[in-house]
Amino acid sequence: MRASLIQIAVNADESVEARRRRAASLVREQAGVADLVVLPELWTTGAFAFEEFGSAAEPVEGPTYEAMAKAASDAGVWLHAGSVPERAPDGRLYNTSLVFTPSGDLAAAYRKIHRFGFDKGEAVLMGAGSELVTVRLPGTALGLATCYDLRFPELFRGLVDAGAETLVVPAGWPERRRSHWTLLAQARAVENQAFVLACGTAGTHAGVPQAGHSIVVDPWGEVLAEAGADEEVLTAEFDPVEVARTREQFPALKDRVLGLETPGR
Numbered sequence: 001m002r003a004s005l006i007q008i009a010v011n012a013d014e015s016v017e018a019r020r021r022r023a024a025s026l027v028r029e030q031a032g033v034a035d036l037v038v039l040p041e042l043w044t045t046g047a048f049a050f051e052e053f054g055s056a057a058e059p060v061e062g063p064t065y066e067a068m069a070k071a072a073s074d075a076g077v078w079l080h081a082g083s084v085p086e087r088a089p090d091g092r093l094y095n096t097s098l099v100f101t102p103s104g105d106l107a108a109a110y111r112k113i114h115r116f117g118f119d120k121g122e123a124v125l126m127g128a129g130s131e132l133v134t135v136r137l138p139g140t141a142l143g144l145a146t147c148y149d150l151r152f153p154e155l156f157r158g159l160v161d162a163g164a165e166t167l168v169v170p171a172g173w174p175e176r177r178r179s180h181w182t183l184l185a186q187a188r189a190v191e192n193q194a195f196v197l198a199c200g201t202a203g204t205h206a207g208v209p210q211a212g213h214s215i216v217v218d219p220w221g222e223v224l225a226e227a228g229a230d231e232e233v234l235t236a237e238f239d240p241v242e243v244a245r246t247r248e249q250f251p252a253l254k255d256r257v258l259g260l261e262t263p264g265r
């Protein structure tokens, strides 16, 4: 299986419409190159462009959906189109990832569960998702997570319990904490004995330089491919059978002890 991670640059001097066209054409260029294509988090606005979330928000079946569904079917690829600022029918905003089949049908939508910003930004502007989402592809099952979710191992354990073998993490991770990004991507791969495809953005928006360094990690924690800081399409080949092989040869997941109690409570 081949995956291409499109580490698109999100800079303030490019309009949302222009970036959407550019993303669609980058997806189309993956025809015959990749089976699965991944875009990052909130690449239309930028993950830190909080003041634009409201004006750029779109329904699930909005302009990004239309452009990405067409790009997926033109290229004949599975497409994790990263996330969009979603305006739900009740008016609330969510950070919602969209996955398309090679025919351009929506296979899944995932609303980011852990919102970033503590008492500001996304954490106050957007609602929290509450559902774990997996997507069955030929040969593997994707488990969906978004950016800050990477810091919460229990979410990934939930995805693994639901059958995920390839963990896909679109992000808009800042350069300031790049070492956490790489470390956590490898940790999630090792502890869950799963592939991790983590796709970040390049560029600088809202004054926040982005880390780039999209990364593909195998179930043993080895880095199969890693991007630099600038815009780049990172392609890696991997064998999904490695998940079952690793879990069989080093069956640490079977030694989990569930329901441990905190003393004194």
Ligand SMILES: O=C(O)CCC(=O)C(=O)O
Pocket: 047, 115, 116, 146, 147, 148, 149, 151, 172, 173, 174, 177, 180
């Ligand atoms: O956890 C981090 O350091 C970055 C998270 C983030 O930027 C996000 O979730 O948008």
